[in-house]
Amino acid sequence: MTTLPAITHSYLTANGVRLHVAEAGASGPPVLLLHGYPQHWYAWRHVITQIAGDHRVYALDLRGAGQSDAPRRGYDAATLAADVLAVLDALGLPAVTLAGHEWGGWLGFHLALAAPERFTGLVAVNTPHPWLPVRKLLPQMWRFWYTALLEYPLIGAWVIRRTGVLAWLLRRGRPGLPSTEVEVFADPAREPARARAGQQLHWQAVRHDIPRRMFGGYRHQQLSVPAMLLAGERDFALSPRSLTGAGRHADDLVIRVIKDAGHYLPEERPGTVAAAIREKAPDELGAAGRSHKL
Secondary structure (H helix, E strand, O other): OOOOOEEEEEEEEEEOEEEEEEOOOOOEEEEEEEOOOOOOHHHHHHHHHHHHHOOOEEEOOOOOOOOOOOOOOOOOHHHHHHHHHHHHHHHHHOOOOEEOOOOOHHHHHHHHOOOOOEEEEEEEEOOOOOOOOOOHHHHHHHHHHHHHHOOOOHHHHHHHHHHHHHHHHHHHHHHOOHHHHHHHHHHHHHOHHHHHHHHHHHHHHHHHHHHHOOOOOOOOOOOOEEEEEEEEEEOOOOOHHHHOOOHHHOEEEEEEOOOOOOOHHHHOOOHHHHHHHHHHHHOOOOOOOOOOOO
């Protein structure tokens, strides 16, 4: 695994799973970073170097990814969210600023809705929010055709392990990506247990998240955590045409479309992502008026 100077690595058991965390920064308000698929903590390397000077940064490998364990079950949003909250407890963090890319951003919305007292701010990157109108989403659903190759039991894991779909996915989002960087992300994700985890991640979204979104399952939920959604103008998966505000469902949600940028903003535009995190992070823990007693 590629490592960077000034980043330490540790393992902890949270919600019954052994998870890997990369940490950087000596002091400052804590920031938790969640990656997308098929990536892991290393996707945040450029952002970490920009914010570690004034924040304590934690980049988590979600279950089934990177150096974390990959059990057979637990890839639905509710269980993944429980993992993250257990990690915060294990680290002794009452509240953090949360930033998530793609799947990690979608999970970020679930976390902010489930436990708003644990998050001083949310930055969701290259991911939709839960209240986008179906009329906006349906014309863009063709963009996710490739997920049909990944989501079905048995078949999906075989496709992940035996074909070049992960390399294609990474290069589709970042044209010209060097083979060495493709391998850093694709090779761990092809391991048998992690390939099954990748399939399960997509399958649980089909079973739970997509129907819930399509049938208005989020319409009675209110986002109270101050949030920002960053989207790439040229994102192959999330078209800016599908983006709208959350209206009455969010107290404070800002949407920004980054010109000439694609699907991997933490790597393409780390300065922009870092600035958004700083904008949503408090000057000191608790400045946003939230508290939580462990």
